[in-house]
Amino acid sequence: MRLLILGGSGFVGRAVADEAVRRGYDVTVFNRGQRVAPSGVRVLIGDRMGDLSALGTGAWDAVVDTWSAQGEAVRRTAELLSTRAGHYAYVSSRSVYSGEQHEKAEAAPLVDDGDEGYAGDKLRGEQGAAAFDGSVLLARAGLILGPYEDIGRLPWWLNRLARGGPTLAPGPRNSPLQYIDARDLANFLLDTATRRVDGPFDLVSRSGHTTMGELLEIAAEVTGGRAELRWTEPATIEAAGIEPWTQLPVWLPPGDLHEFLHGGDVSKAYGEGLVCRPVRETVEDTWAWLRSLPGDAPQRADRPRVGLDPAVEAKVLGE
Template sequence: MRLLILGGSGFVGRAVADEAVGRGYDVTVFNRGLRAAPAGVTVLTGDRLGDLSALERGTWDAVVDTWSAQGEAVRRTAELLRGRAAHYAYVSSRSVYSGQENEKAEAAPLVDDGDEGYAGDKLRGERGAAAFDGSVLLARAGLILGPHEDIGRLPWWLNRLARGGPTLAPGPRDNPLQYIDARDLAVFLLDTAARGVGGPFDLVSRAGHTTMGELLEIANEVTGGRAELRWTDPAVIETAGIEPWTQLPIWLPPGELHVFLHGGDVSKAYGEGLLCRPVRATIEDTWAWLTSLPGDVPQRADRPAVGVDPAVEAKVLGE
């Protein structure tokens, strides 16, 4: 397969590139050249919001677009690549839904097109992808974890647990989690591209794939077992003013938002071949990558840093 990845050097794009190169595909990546490209790819340099001239020539069997900012950029490439590729996969987000819907619902309610945040950008990206003239797959991913994560959620927990000592563990311990390893997302994108599968797909593991308890306990084991997990009631965390998802990454307290993000029906994606590796594999491989880094964990400039202040954590724990 001749594959074009719009991106290809960051988190999800790198996972797609690595998987495609491993399959023996002819892989081209297009990006600004700010990060080293994965081994085995051809690099085209340009700017999604500016110079696209490097994409004016060439043909590919499939395109994977990992863009997550202004949707206009997706429309520009979708139009430019018309007639020169057979398939276009856009990595979108489950954030495009306005409530607890999924891709199987007819005309599932979506966020307002005027939303200026991440959800609005992804929705406009989806609509931009519709300018392509071949099959279009909308990969509405949920929480994405795994090696090369540049948002900091699982890396923050791994580094915190490695530091050891009494550790704020947000309860309840059996709170179910849904997520997708970036490498499993990559496999799905490439498998469906080979078959020309189009349409929207919610892409996370099945509900209950793991729990907050299993995630933190395995992570503690993998990082050396130095942390003492102190399971804490959500009400205590709320009273302390600690924000779920950002200050305590991955975690959401029980409630409507948790049900939406961690209780979704993904039978459509599994019916199309989605497979999700065990949580231990994601944790072990992410820790191996983290400990191999020569410097700081990569952090996307357009996303806020995550994690709770150690002094606030200690105060909640009474330390």
């Protein structure tokens, strides 16, 4: 397969490139050249919102687009690559849903396309992808974890647990989680590209693939067993003014938002072949990657840093 990845050196794009090279595909990546490209790929340099001349010639069997900003950039490449590629997969987000009637899965209502935030950008990206003249797959990913993560969610937990000591563990311990390892997302994108599958797919594990308890207990074990998890009720966390998802990454208290993000119907994706690896593998591989780095984990400039101030954590725990 001749594969073009728009991106290809960051988190999800890197996972797609690595897997495609492992499969023996002919892989081209197009980006600004600001990160080291994976080995085994051909690099084209350009700018999604500027110079696309490097994409002016060439033909590919499939395109994977990992862009997450202005939707106009997706429209530009979708139009430019029409007639020169057979399939276009755009990595979107479950954020495009309005949050209502989540039991409808991919048929649920979407946000307004005038939304100025991340959700609106992703929806406009989906609309831009529709300019492509072949099959278009919309990969509506949820929480993405795994090696090369540049948002900082799982890396923050791993580094915190590695420090050890009493650790605020947000309950309930048996709270179900839905997420996808970036490598499983990559496999799905490549497998469906070979069959030119189109349409929207919600891409996360089944609800309860793991729990908050299992995730943190495995992470505590993998990082050396020095952390003492202290399970804390959501009401106590809320009373302390601690923000879920950002100050305590991955975690959401019980309620509508948790049900939406961690209780979705993903039968369509599983029916098309999605396979999600065990949480232990994701945790172990992410920790191994973190320990291999000469410095801190990469951090996307367009996303805020996540994590809890140690002083706030100690106060809540009474330490």
